[in-house]
Structure formats: C-alpha cells, structure tokens
Amino acid sequence: MTTVRAPSKIIPRAFPGIKANEIEELIANSQVHSYAPGAVLCRENAVEDRFYMILEGDAEVTKIINNAEVRLLKTLGPGDFFGEMALIHNAPRAATVTAKSPLTTLELNKTGFDRVLHNSSSVAMAMVSEISRRLRSNDQMAVDDLRLRASELADAYQKLAEQDFARREFLTNIAHELRTPLMAASGFLQMLRSGVMSGDQISTAIETVSRNVQQIVALVNDILFLQEMELVLPEFQAVDLNAVAKNVTDTYAPKAIERNVNLRFAPSGGLPHVAGDSKSLERALAALVDNAIKFSPHGGEVNVRLSARGGDILLAVEDHGIGMDKDAMTRVFDRFYHLDRHENDLFGGIGLGLSITKQVIEQHHGNLTVASAPGRGSTFTIVLKRQN
Numbered sequence: 001m002t003t004v005r006a007p008s009k010i011i012p013r014a015f016p017g018i019k020a021n022e023i024e025e026l027i028a029n030s031q032v033h034s035y036a037p038g039a040v041l042c043r044e045n046a047v048e049d050r051f052y053m054i055l056e057g058d059a060e061v062t063k064i065i066n067n068a069e070v071r072l073l074k075t076l077g078p079g080d081f082f083g084e085m086a087l088i089h090n091a092p093r094a095a096t097v098t099a100k101s102p103l104t105t106l107e108l109n110k111t112g113f114d115r116v117l118h119n120s121s122s123v124a125m126a127m128v129s130e131i132s133r134r135l136r137s138n139d140q141m142a143v144d145d146l147r148l149r150a151s152e153l154a155d156a157y158q159k160l161a162e163q164d165f166a167r168r169e170f171l172t173n174i175a176h177e178l179r180t181p182l183m184a185a186s187g188f189l190q191m192l193r194s195g196v197m198s199g200d201q202i203s204t205a206i207e208t209v210s211r212n213v214q215q216i217v218a219l220v221n222d223i224l225f226l227q228e229m230e231l232v233l234p235e236f237q238a239v240d241l242n243a244v245a246k247n248v249t250d251t252y253a254p255k256a257i258e259r260n261v262n263l264r265f266a267p268s269g270g271l272p273h274v275a276g277d278s279k280s281l282e283r284a285l286a287a288l289v290d291n292a293i294k295f296s297p298h299g300g301e302v303n304v305r306l307s308a309r310g311g312d313i314l315l316a317v318e319d320h321g322i323g324m325d326k327d328a329m330t331r332v333f334d335r336f337y338h339l340d341r342h343e344n345d346l347f348g349g350i351g352l353g354l355s356i357t358k359q360v361i362e363q364h365h366g367n368l369t370v371a372s373a374p375g376r377g378s379t380f381t382i383v384l385k386r387q388n
Contacts, residue, residue: 007106010053010079022116029112035103042083044096049110053081057103063095065148075100086110177219181212222352225283236364238273238387239281241315245304248285252293260298263289268306272386274313276364284360285315287353288380292319295378313384320377329370333358357382 007030011023018026032055035041042048044064054076061073061082073095076082082097108116188205191197197205249265256263285304292302296319303318324332333354361368361382372378 007053007055010055010081010106013079013081025116026108027106029116030106030108033105033107035099035105037099037101037103039099039103041097041099041103041105042086042093044094045092047090047092048083049086049090051081051083051086051108051113052097053106053108054078055104055106058100059103060098060100061095062098174219174223178216181215185209185212185216219352222356225356236275236277239276239278240271240273241281241306241313241384242267242271244278244281244285245306245315248282248289249304251286252289255290256293256302259293259296261293261296262299262301263293263304264301265304268308271306271308272313274364274384275387276384280360281364284357284382285317287357288317288382291353291380292317292321292378295319295321297321308386311386313386315382315384316379317381318377318379323374323376323378324370324372325374329372332370333368 007027008023011026012018035057041052041059042050044062056078059076059080059082061076062070063073065071076097083093085091086093185208188209192202192205192209245265246267249263253263289302289304296302300320303316305314305316305318307314307316357380358368361384364384366382366384369381369383370378371381
C-alpha cells in the first residue's frame with residue numbers, strides 16, 4: 001500500500017531551501033490529478049510544459065533504445081518528482097512516464113511556475129541546482145547507452161566477420177570440389193577428341209567422364225536444394241514414412257550391394273502419417289542411408305527402422321561402421337564437414353548431405369539426433385510429430 005505525501009512535505013524535496021510562503025504559493029499555482037494504471041503522464045520526444053510531484057502511487061520511467069527496445073530506467077514513488085526541465089526549456093521529453101498503479105500527482109505548468117519564479121529567488125536557485133544534478137545523471141545515462149551501443153556494434157561486426165569467413169570458406173570448398181571432377185572430365189574429353197584412345201580405353205574414358213559429370217550434377221543439386229529450402233517452405237501434406245523409407249532403400253539397394261553392405265528395412269504396420277513434404281523427407285533420409293552405407297565395412301549391415309512413441313514418429317538409420325568421437329558428433333551436421341580418410345579407407349563427398357537432412361527436419365518442426373562411438377557405428381534418429 002502506497003503512502004500519500006502532503007504537498008508541503010514533497011515540495012522542499014524538489015526545491016531545497018524554499019521558504020514556507022513560497023511553498024504555499026507553489027501549491028496555490030498547482031493542481032492535483034489522478035491517473036489509472038497504464039496512463040501515460042508524459043511521452044518521450046513530446047514537447048510538454050508540466051512538472052509532476054507524486055503524492056500517491058508508483059510510476060515507471062522508460063526509454064526507447066536503438067529504436068526498438070523499451071528499457072525501464074527506474075520506478076518512482078510518493079515524494080519523487082519529474083519533468084522539471086519542461087518548466088524552463090522548450091525541449092522534447094527525454095523519457096516516457098507511465099502510471100504503474102493508481103497515481104495521484106501535484107502538477108505545475110510553465111505559466112504557474114513563471115508566476116512563482118518571478119517572486120522567489122530561492123525557487124530559481126533550487127531549480128538551477130536540481131537541473132544541474134539531473135543533467136549529470138542524464139550524461140551518465142547517455143554514456144552507458146553509448147557503451148551498450150558500442151558493444152552491440154562490436155557483436156554485429158563480429159557476426160558479419162564470421163558470415164564473411166563462412167561465405168569465403170563456402171566458395172573455396174565449392175571451387176575445390178568442382179575442380180577435381182571438372183579437370184578429370186576435361187582431361188579425358190581432350191584425349192577422346194585427340195583420337196589417342198581406342199577399343200576398351202574409349203569405354204573407360206566415357207565411363208570416367210560420366211561419373212565425374214554426375215558428381216558435379218549431384219553437388220549442384222545439393223546446393224540448389226539448400227537454397228530452395230531456405231527460400232520456399234513446401235506445403236505440407238499427409239506423408240506415409242513407410243513409403244518414404246521404402247523408396248529410399250530401394251534406390252540405395254544397388255549401392256549397398258556394390259559395397260557388400262546388407263541394407264535392411266521392414267515396414268511398420270499401422271504407423272500414423274506425419275505432416276510434411278515427401279520429396280524433402282526422402283532427400284533427408286537418403287543422406288542418412290548414403291552416409292551409413294559409405295561408412296559401413298564390407299559385409300556390414302545398415303538397418304532402417306520406424307516406430308511410434310507417444311505423439312512422435314521415429315525414423316532411425318543404424319550402421320555398425322567406423323563411428324564417431326564426441327568432437328565429430330558436435331560438428332557432423334555442419335555444412336562441408338566430412339571425413340576424408342579413416343585408416344586406409346578414403347571417403348568421397350563434400351559434407352552437405354547431413355546438413356541438408358538437419359535443415360529439412362527443422363523445417364518439419366522435428367528433431368535429428370545422433371548416437372555414436374568410435375568403432376561401434378552410428379545411429380541417426382529423426383523424430384517427427386504424428387499428423388493430428
């Protein structure tokens with residue numbers, strides 16, 4: 001409960017040294033007003049001419065920072081006062097004052113203040129002293145605000161620098177990954193055109209050119225897919241994840257056979273549908289299956305499993321390959337992060353597949369997790385909400 005302060009007790013706080021007869025004159029030239037919670041007494045940047053002394057209730061002083069953030073500067077209570085600058089200077093308000101609770105104020109406008117000032121030198125001196133104190137306080141507030149803005153500017157500059165570094169690294173990686181297949185394809189094409197090849201050599205050269213062109217096409221398609229996913233969110237429909245998993249495993253069955261990997265998928269009966277885009281989800285799952293086959297040993301096994309848990313549908317891809325340590329697990333979804341070599345094995349790819357999967361699943365409001373250990377394989381699990 002707030003305490004009502006008598007004007008005769010409050011005025012000396014605003015104007016130290018004021019005489020009793022001057023207090024009475026100030027009261028005679030002032031008015032008492034009441035405000036409901038939320039009422040704005042004075043507004044930042046507005047030009048007003050009223051001085052307020054709080055008799056009862058609380059008020060909040062706020063200021064807009066960086067044209068967006070509303071910052072609470074302080075809370076005023078009975079006996080506090082504000083707006084004295086408006087009595088002597090025709091300048092915009094520096095802050096907004098809003099009633100926090102039922103508020104009663106004693107208010108003095110510029111006309112009434114001029115009448116008092118004309119007859120009272122002590123009020124004039126008190127006003128000069130108080131305004132000097134407020135200006136020092138406002139200067140400190142301005143310094144603090146400048147420090148905050150400098151810190152925010154430094155953070156923004158750091159983010160721009162990081163983005164520029166990421167952009168340059170992206171371009172470097174793309175150039176590197178395109179150069180190798182382009183040089184290989186170009187070299188064999190030059191040899192074919194020169195006529196130095198014959199018989200089986202021509203078939204081998206054509207196969208090499210085709211393989212490298214397909215690598216370039218796959219890379220460009222991945223980049224375009226990422227761009228499209230960032231710009232256009234597909235319209236979601238009911239998706240049967242059994243059908244998605246079957247399409248992907250059927251597509252990758254020849255690759256699994258080529259690498260002597262046993263790719264297994266058993267449909268889950270009665271599984272609810274999810275809301276999503278089937279083509280995007282196939283692309284996401286394809287990257288996981290491709291990754292699992294790539295890092296599985298010859299004779300290894302990759303399992304694709306579907307299950308329901310509460311309101312979630314889980315789609316897991318499990319392999320028993322080389323696995324990952326904790327550091328790799330924290331970076332595995334980053335663009336262009338990939339493993340080139342493990343012991344005597346070399347691995348292709350540029351590290352876009354898992355980042356594509358992560359982006360697709362996030363746009364489906366789902367989660368993508370990984371559990372792994374070196375030498376014990378990895379399990380990637382997609383978690384999506386069942387369709388209502």
